[in-house]
Amino acid sequence: MFIVGLTGGIASGKSSVTKMLTQLGVDVIDGDLVAREVVKPGMKALELMRQRLGEDVILESGEMDRKRVADIIFNDPSKRQLVNSIIHPQIYKYIFRQLFVYLLMLRQFVVLDLPLLYESGKMRQYMSQIIVVKCSREQQIQRLMQRNDYTEEECISRIDSQMSLDEKCLLADIVIDNSQDLIHTRRQVEQVVKELSDERNHSVVKTESDSSAKYVLPGDEITSDQTFMRGHGTYLSTLNDDKQLMASIAGVVEPINRLISVRPLRTRYNGEIGDVIVGRITEVQSKRWRVETNARLDSVLQLSGVNLPGGELRRKTAEDEVLMRNYLKEGDIISAEVQNIFDDGSLGLHTRSLKYGKITSISFRSALI
Ligand SMILES: CC(C)(COP(=O)(O)OP(=O)(O)OC[C@H]1O[C@@H](n2cnc3c(N)ncnc32)[C@H](O)[C@@H]1O)[C@@H](O)C(=O)NCCC(=O)NCCS
Ligand SMILES: Nc1ncnc2c1ncn2[C@@H]1O[C@H](COP(=O)(O)OP(=O)(O)OP(=O)(O)O)[C@@H](O)[C@H]1O
Structure with a gap:
């Protein structure tokens, strides 16, 4: 947004x-x-x-x-x-x-x-x-x-x-x-x-008029300073003896303290493993839900990636598969974590923690805002 x-x-x-x-x-x-x-x-x-x-x-x-x-x-x-x-x-x-x-x-x-x-x-x-x-x-x-x-x-x-x-x-x-x-x-x-x-x-960000912004293309070196931490949109290259932080996407370099990321210019969400996302269920399929996460492709939440009533280690049965729409149906909003990235770039999600799952209401603790 x-x-x-x-x-x-x-x-x-x-x-x-x-x-x-x-x-x-x-x-x-x-x-x-x-x-x-x-x-x-x-x-x-x-x-x-x-x-x-x-x-x-x-x-x-x-x-x-x-x-x-x-x-x-x-x-x-x-x-x-x-x-x-x-x-x-x-x-x-x-x-x-x-x-x-x-x-x-x-x-x-x-x-x-x-x-x-x-x-x-x-x-x-x-x-x-x-x-x-x-x-x-x-x-x-x-x-x-x-x-x-x-x-x-x-x-x-x-x-x-x-x-x-x-x-x-x-x-x-x-x-x-x-x-x-x-x-x-x-x-x-x-x-x-x-x-x-x-x-x-869709994800337009204002960078064009920011004259201090540093723009990079994939493969550009951002820094060879060893004290920086790798953020989104970057990778470490060890081609030479020294480690160098390189851009993996085109965008603007964004340092936050020692953490350096590259913010894409105009793109949809590029997920990384460990990201916590909010998405909307778009389809219930065999043993998995499709989830809109503003990424280029729909993300996937496998039936094996959710906790169902009865305990987190419980095996999912054929009956659970039939009842999938009772747990999450089209239009439901969920919070989930990115667990893996498939070869085509789509994201695999999981909600196997009490922190995640269907969002039914929102309450705010003012101290956190
Ligand atoms: C001064 C107040 C009481 C006047 O109320 P009133 O009902 O007559 O007008 P309204 O609230 O519709 O405001 C009309 C316009 O006044 C101007 N204005 C309002 N506050 C300010 C301000 N602090 N400084 C300069 N202009 C202002 C804005 O252009 C606003 O659109 C009210 O605007 C207010 O409480 N202002 C302080 C809060 C504020 O800064 N609001 C601006 C919105 S972020
Ligand atoms: N193009 C226009 N022609 C004539 N009158 C207009 C025009 N645009 C707005 N007005 C009138 O001018 C007044 C101010 O417009 P409006 O309330 O939209 O301004 P505003 O910027 O929201 O004001 P404020 O800063 O006080 O909140 C209103 O009475 C509105 O009806």
Whole structure:
């Protein structure tokens, strides 16, 4: 799954575009809605707001006083930073949980509508593409005055509390021009969805504009430093006396501390033995299930690779084979481990551990997020 960022200036048309995306069947996470969720009474962010900004920002009903907080945010830059530092971490936690759910649902991509994507910078690293919705400053003011009954002065203080829209357009991968009527905007949105949905973009990762990225082809030497650890997409060559770390696939070198991997540019999942994956059962066959794992070929879960009721060492009988669909059927989502890689590159999975098997519900322990 890849994540597409959507941003813009205040009242530039982000919500209008997300509405069109939703109508076209795209999953959108709306940052403004998440921001409302995380300050509901009883939530940690609201308690922190009370402690750091005082009872003034809480209404009698126990809810956050949005008008008061808006006054603070749009008129006092240092307090804006304080509010952001309280609310934003909670927003990101919430968003990561939502993204995880979409990941389990094997979505191709999800759009994340974040008004402050560039200002805060935090989520940018996870985005494959960033869309900026633009209109002129005059249109922002006019639309904001019309929608919210703000004075011109109020509109200007809101617009100026954000990075300029021109600057955001320069940083964007895709710009949607919302300065004409909504039909004109809709046409652009349709085109963008068409391009993003293209199968070739299935695992698109943003690397082209990253000038510091080191690109390698299969067989290229990455390093001869002996202290590095071998990660995905690499192999050790001992042709010369010294060991060298080589690229086994084309992609971008990704060092994480001493572990070096090569991240493929545009490809489906290349599994490695020991990977823990989430997949969807696509077919029940004789003594095995076919599993969609976003790899080039369907993966295989053998009947011998699962624990059935009655104990892990129990032999699988002909009766078990008949009942396979009772254990796992088409559409079920499972977590499993890659046990082997067949000659044709397809992955053999197993679920012989209590950690793996059918995913029936998802619960989060906040401490782990
Ligand atoms: C300031 C608040 C109370 C105003 O609420 P209100 O219902 O009037 O507006 P709404 O939430 O729909 O936001 C409207 C727009 O204001 C702009 N905006 C909101 N917060 C900020 C901020 N901290 N800095 C700059 N612009 C902001 C965005 O463009 C947003 O789309 C609210 O936006 C808020 O709680 N902001 C803090 C959380 C935040 O940063 N949200 C942005 C989403 S990540
Ligand atoms: N192309 C357009 N022509 C005329 N009005 C528009 C157009 N696009 C959006 N609007 C109107 O402008 C206002 C702002 O649009 P919208 O709510 O989509 O912006 P936004 O970027 O989501 O705003 P915010 O930053 O406040 O969340 C809305 O009242 C909307 O109906």
